[in-house]
Amino acid sequence: MFVQQLEPVADSLALSALVAALPLVTVLVLLGGVRMRAHYAGLIGLGVAALVAWVAYGMPVVQTASSAAQGVLFGLFPIMWIVVNALWVYRMTVRTRHFDVLRRSFSRFSDDPRIQALVIAFCFGALLEALAGFGAPVAICAVMLVALGFDPVRAAVVALVANTAPVAFGAMGTPVVTLAQVTGLPLDTVASVVGRQTPLLALVVPLLIVAIVDGRRGLRETWVPALACGVAFAAAQFVASNYISAQLADIVAALLGAAALIAVPSARRPAEEPVRAAVLTGVRSEDLDHEDPRPEVLRAYAPYALIIAIFSIAQIPPVKRLLARATQTFDWPLLNVADPAGHPVGGNVFALPLIGTGGTLVLLAGIATAVVLRVPVRAALTEWGRTVGELRHAILTVVSVLALAYVMNLSGQAAAIGHFVAAAGAGLAFLSPVLGWFGVAVSGSDTSANALFGALQVTAARESGLSPELLAAANSSGGVLGKMISPQNLAIACAAVGLKGREGDLLRKVLPWSLALLLVMCLIVVGQSTFVLGWMLP
Template sequence: MFVQELAPLGALGLSALVAVVPLAVVLVLLGVVRTKAHHAALIGLVVALVVGIAVYGMPVGQAISGALQGAAFGLFPILWIVVNALWIYRVTVHTGHFDVLRRSFGRISDDPRLQALIIAFCFGALMEALAGFGAPVAISAVMLVAVGFGPGKAAVVALVANTAPVAFGAMGTPVVTLAQVTGLPLEQVSSIVGRQTPLLALFVPLLLVIIVDGKRGLRETWVPALVCGVAFGVVQFLASNFVSPQLADIGAALAGAAALVALPMTRRAVPAEVREQVLTGSHTATLDRPDERGEVVRAYLPYALIIVIFSLAQVPPIKKLLDTATWKFHWPGLDVHGPDGKAVSGNTFSLPFLNTGGTLVLIAGLLTLVALKVAAGTAGREWLATVKELRFAIVTVTGVLALAYVMNLSGQTTTIGTFIAAAGAGLAFLSPVLGWFGVAVSGSDTSANALFGALQVTAAHQTGLRADLLAAANSSGGVLGKMISPQNLTIACVAANLPGEEGKLLRKVLPWSVGLLLVMCLIVFGQSTPVLSWMLP
């Protein structure tokens, strides 16, 4: 049995300084040395193991076993979701149905400011819901360039739009991870995040029309932008609180798009000079090609199947049946107890073979193959190509989660959380900043939750604040760091054909990121006081 020690070096401050070294190494390697993310994650993992074993006295076998558990969680369910979701996207590209989908969006409205909302905010949110991990930015930027946006503007719009849906992206993976590493119930975490991020949805569409067309864009399209944001936010709140976190972004994205389509002014023609001033690039010629109705239906089919399958999976009898295929067991080699002597939740591991996002997406993908008449050999090659494309992301995610598990199980996270709890009530204002910083560095709300989720809970217990509030704030603040993460900046530059212009993009999106972060900090601080505490469940 290994019992965690709060201050292994005697003084809490000195112990916290040493405990933070693995994180500091990762941050410096990424932000200063500019090491590749997967290299930084693996080096950080080695440092965490050294600190856990040499300083905290964690047995070597248990430290390695904890790292393997974190890596296993990274592979399943997290990467299992991402691989299968991106596989479906690759299949639709191969069959040409993704181009059909892109042309369909272009015909909804000829107003480029509303096209930005449809493509980057609504469809980008749907892609975030299904895949996450950079896919929405890449796909949205490519589509915006195709309809005539200049590369720079397309990249900025895609990055800023990729905020409100991030906490529930990749079939709810960030909040699922947050619940896993903190030991809090998923429904509880999802409920509070769903009372924070929907408020961002009110601002982001308005910011997008300002980015696209300045004051004129806001003056002429604020009504559809606000309607889109309200519809998105309301459905995200309802789904995350009363239905399922896995369906929150899917429902919100569809609601936002439906609200736009339903508005008569969406189909109103815009003056030619507006289009000429906004669309400074050249649109893809294939956008003018007509499509048969059947082809359009088949283009939307994969996403409709995912929605239906995930909805059915929430029906109580079906959910109960799927849960029977879940294997929960004591992780081999782990016997960790907290400073209070109680066994930690990390000693056990759960494998939900059927009732997990990745398996449900895979089922939708198999049905898509039948509907689109894709040969099994082609589908297999596309799946392997997806894994190859994600090989470095796979190493990064598993490395970061292995590092997080070692820090949590050895007691390093508890030490840091206890130390920063000295911020007292002010911690509620600062907690979103920690998540923002984590995502800005790692490029993933999932990774930031794995790194800092348990720390936020520990700090909350020390200050008397609600643990679920600070844990949720980590994820909600983290979504605003996505647009400035080196990973996402690089993806946007590649997609929009802006080689080497990451620094220029960063300068354009940083003010929006910081401004929205300040709003989130005020929301969380208000929720920790009687002023906004009525918002919490």
């Protein structure tokens, strides 16, 4: 049995924590300073973590390798299993041109560019985040706004700011699933706390969007539909994440947010020409005037309806118990780890949910989508293979980062850092979202930031007397606000709208919004750690 040590370096917690931080520092420097590609940075960071675990923390080489292998398996299944199948569904809608039908359907909701920005960047962007994630919502929504006649810079800024509230539950809940796994906290508990933080952002972001699009006039004239959209989105995200399924949170929120927006009479009024002239300074795409048959419009919405239906059925208690029977739980080979108190850690046992996992449910929805959209079997299989190929670097990044996280967690490195950071005491509640924000700003992924810092947050919380669930959730909720300033997302936005090389210009425009919203999230978490907002927690 390998027993974790908190002070293996010169019997000093500070020095041990400093050495334990080397893998994290390596990854962050390679990503943020050297601008190395994420999958290379992840692999190098994994090598450093393994070296520290073996040399400094005394973890046997075999157990170190076994820890990394467990992280790799979790990265492949269920994490990337979810992402691949979700993106596959999206790719089939593109192949059959039903994505274009959906885009035209959204553009007809209103001719007011401020309302169009809400429908496309906020609501439809959340749908794309639910299915694709990894920068796809920013690229696609920015292009759609430019097609409507938006200035490229404004379109990119709107898309970046909108890609905040849905990120924690993106890619069918991948960030919170990862957070639950690396922290050992129940998924339902983690998702419920995140679902009591990010919905508060959803109340604000639609108002920011109309202000970015049309300044004070936009806020003055369209605050009612914007607020209605935000309230509906927030309420749906809260209910879905707490009482239905974390994987459905963004899909349900996006659809209800769009429905509430269009239900407001003022949102459907024709926009005044001065407004359109001031906002729509680009060239409008001609294909938006194409009329689509009603059956094709219904088919375009079918994939999302199928996903909601399948996930809802899977939450029915008898069905849920039936699916759970397929979960395989076994002792992980070549791994026998105890915490500093001598108690076996959870990583010694591994659970493999074969059918009840989100990726398998999305796969079933994808098969049904192929039938509804009339995609031939060969074409559907081809798209699945191409999806895997398209995500190859993302897959390598995720598995390497999760392998790094597992090595750090099981060797005791994360525990040492957490015990050292716990010295901040109550100040941790304020700093916790900042750590998540920094992680996403550098890595571009809430999933990666949760894998890197989730266990650290939980250890620090337990040592300082704060709620582990609160700080773990704060890592993810704060992280979503770093998404808009990450080099990865800025590059995607610039490439999508033809602004290559102007990432710095976009950064200067979105950084103030990112910092302002981060401050709000920090205050929310501080409030939730005290009696002021403590009543919000489950």
